[in-house]
Amino acid sequence: MPRRPGVYQMLGPGDEILYVGKASDLKSRVSSYFRSTGLTPKTQSLVKRIARVQFTITNSETEALLLEQNLIKKFRPPYNILLRDDKSYPYIFISTRDEYPAIRFHRGSQRKLGRYFGPFPGSSAVRDSLQLMQKVFKLRTCEDSVFNNRSRPCLQYQIKRCTAPCVDLIEAEDYQRDLEHAIMFLEGRSRTLMEDLQQQMETASEELAFERAAVLRDQLISLQRVQEQQFVDGTGGDADVLAAEIRPGGGCVHVLFVRGGRILGSRTYYPQLSVEHTQAELLSAFIPQFYLGNSGREIPRELLLSHLPEDGDVIESALSESLGRRLPLNSPQRGDKVQWLKLAITNAQENLAAYLAGKDNMLQRFVMLQEAMGLDELPKRVECFDISHSHGEATVASCVVFNQQGANKSAYRRFNIEDVNAGDDYAAMHQALQRRYGRLTREGESLPDILLVDGGKGQMTQAREVLAELGIESMQLLGVAKGPTRKPGMETLWLEGDDQPLILDRASPALHLIQQIRDEAHRFAITGHRQRRDKARRTSTLEGIAGVGPKRRQALYRHFGGIQGVKRASLAELRKVAGINQQLAQDIYDHLHPGGVETQHES
Known part of the structure; x- marks a missing residue:
């Protein structure tokens, strides 16, 4: 070579x-x-x-x-350290082509003409900042289509979060001044901004413009409170602070985002490690993947590192070439930047400890579940089903999946139950199991080691019948019935083939795992049921009638004051509505009164 x-x-x-x-x-x-x-x-x-x-x-x-x-x-080679997150970060965007620019949330390509501030570690950080900007500077956040067609102030003006430039309640010059203050704040020039506001307030007071002085005073107070809430507030500067931590079982990189001397937030990453590396090696692999390429990330003025990579000069050269300016990699030893680095290191240590503890804890629970159920092998996959409905309405079955790493949410499934008697949970469970494992069997997919059924022996019977129909014998069934008080820890567990319930100590990790999986199935089922029920209730009762379109529905609602009035109306009353003839009135009545006998003929 x-x-x-x-x-x-x-x-x-x-x-x-x-x-x-x-x-x-x-x-x-x-x-x-x-x-x-x-x-x-x-x-x-x-x-x-x-x-x-x-x-x-x-x-x-x-x-x-x-x-x-x-x-x-x-x-994505298996022996490289792989970074799994490639999402772009959100920004705050201010357009520069409008007379009254709006301040908005932005994610994606930066093609629009204007100023972009960020990146922020997550959407919540952007929304919190936008909310603060509205309170302090009262800039508009509405879309241009709304702004250009307003004839009177909106609610934001009423609650003192906008100065209503859409209806000319603020001069362009004054709005531009507020915008400049907002930009100063986003750039981290808070001290200069506060001095400027203080001077403007005094000038307004001397000119007897007391309303303007009061507005400036309120802005000044709000900014002082923001400054007090900053944990670390340096003299300025944009930097990403990266701290690496490695322990047996995994490693992480914690990134602290500092813009304008203010900490905007942070994010922790858990790269895939094939063997134990040093912190410097982890950062050496992490930094190029994180910043190079078209990932939508902004490269700040400086990178502060807990450990300097051996090939740091090569990485610095590549980043500088990509950016078109020098980007230093530093590991500060004194000053405000050391405080940022200490904070990042602490976060990396705590996040990794929690991450590994959660992983180990889940594995321990699986081991204890194996012992409690007397299984020969450690279970790798557990699935749990639950049924949710409101008096038989909008029945939904949920299937949640857990493995030794915890909940596998990408494998969750919901089933809308049809063609069963209202409230028949046994039939609903039978249908859900048949659809789930019939498909897995046909497609040759892997089956769970344990099938957890929320219910007692009746639900387990349904599960065993389905598995027998499909010829599945590899799954161990476990039923979870709520105790007489329905309190956690009082559940009755039924193992397939046992006449007596399985009794576990309330402090048993195996019982905690069963409760966690059962509760997650319950939550997932209720969420799906509510979504289906609400969707059905948002659908008009009249939508299924041929010949009754949106205009005729509106005519009926206006005439009778709503759907309840339509239901109470007789045939003769229905015919009085414009556009409703005798046959259509009969169809509407029959649809709303199944089994009804009222019929009206032409005389």
């Missing part, structure tokens, strides 16, 4: 890409994988699977880094 910079790809027997790496000297770097001693477990595992190696020469190590990240994002 050449002693040139470039990218190498390790390929498996089927030409699948196992690993992508970069090197300043391809021959030296690739040779290091095949030495006889000193290899990590990851490298040993990788080398055993390598069938061939291919490489691409580049002009520099910086170009190699850019190519490496493109290949990693495209092929």
